[in-house]
Amino acid sequence: MAYSRILGTGSYLPPTVLSNAMLAERIDTSDEWIVSRTGIRARHIADEQETTSDLACKAAQAALADAGVAADEIDLIVVATTTPDMVFPSTACLLQEKLGVHGCAAFDVQAVCAGFMYALITANNYIKSGMAKKALVVGAEVMSRILDWQDRRTCVLFGDGAGAVVLGESDEPGILHAKLAADGRYKDILNTPAQIADGKIQGMPYLHMDGPAVFKFAVKALSDIAEKTLGEAGMSKDQVDWLVPHQANLRIIESTAKHLGLPMERVVVTLPEQGNTSAASIPLALDVAVRDGRIQRGQTVMLEGIGGGFAWGAVLLTF
Structure with a gap:
């Protein structure tokens, strides 16, 4: 059987930085208010x-x-x-054209903040089945375009960016185990419900979030799926070298790390400088830690995140 492993990582952040102090000039908020509730100090805007x-x-x-x-x-x-970029064709097809390649399979995956894990496991299964040998997996967002910049509950949280990995065929397992989940019963606490019909936008085109409800659900769901993923992989918590979580809220990240018994020194946190970049946040954080030398070849890494849907998951891999 063929396996897959990560051959390389990459990321991109738009050069424009929007700090909390700059936001405080637009809306009724402050750096202290934002940092104390989220851990975010700045975000990049396309x-x-x-x-x-x-x-x-x-x-x-x-x-x-x-x-x-x-x-x-x-x-x-x-x-x-x-x-x-548009309703269709897919962003993957547009990316394919910009890379100057033609003919290979290209498609989008939509699972919001859990999207990168869904995409990564989809590509992993293509390689394991022999349908692909080298896959490009990207998480990319311009979340700033669906924010109500007068709503301080949501506009302070998100940023724009992209992260990518190249996944290649391997004789030894790189991705060790994964567990993905979703539950549409929680669709109303985090969504952007607008749609295009008859040439017009129908419904609210801005991101809506019930913060307390999201926090409560996320903490339990992430703790549970981390434990199940490790259990099904036959591994213990102390075998995890690094946690690369979705960068949504510092308190959620700290709670997940505590559940895994990991000190924060072994958790990759990019949230203060990048905010929540949805599907881009995990590959962005992974690339940062690879390039600064924290994550080394042969180490065990857990990726974990949750987003609207609700959709959530965990991926355990050897880097």
Whole structure:
């Protein structure tokens, strides 16, 4: 049986930085209010001309370079995004064109903040089944375009960015085990319910979130799925070298780390400088920790996150 493992990582953040102090000039908030509730100090915002596929392309090029893989060697592209360039074609097809490659399978996955894990496991299964040998997996978002910038409960939380990995065929397991879940009963506590009909936007086009309800659900769901993933993999908590969580809220991250018995020194946290970049947050954080030398080859890493749907999951891998 073929296995897959990560060959390279890459990321991209738009150059424009929006600090809490800058936000406080627009709305009734403060750096202290935001940091004390979320841990966020700043976020990156895409320029008007930048699209999700633009961000994805820059992250993908960085990952390809890191892996030493040419774009035309890729035979599968999966993009996780909640903020596609357009209704169709998919952001993955647009990314494929920007990379200058043609013919390989390319499609989007929509599981909001859990999207990268859904995309990664989809690509892993393609490789394990022999349907692909090298896959490009990207999480990319321009969350700033679906925010109500007068709503301080939500606009302070999110940012834009993209992260990518190149996944390749291997004789030894790289992705050790994964567990994905979803429950549509919780659709109303985190959503953007608008749709296009008859040439008009129908429904609210801004992100809506019931913060306390999301927090309560996320803490329990992430703790449970981490434990189940380790149990099904036949591994113990002390075998995890690094936790790379979705960057949504510092208190959620700390709760997950505590449940796993991991000190925060072994948790990758990019939240203060990047905010919540939805499907991009896990690959962004992974790339940061790989490039600064914290995550080393052969170490065991757990990716974990949760988002609207609700959709959530955990991926255990050897880097």
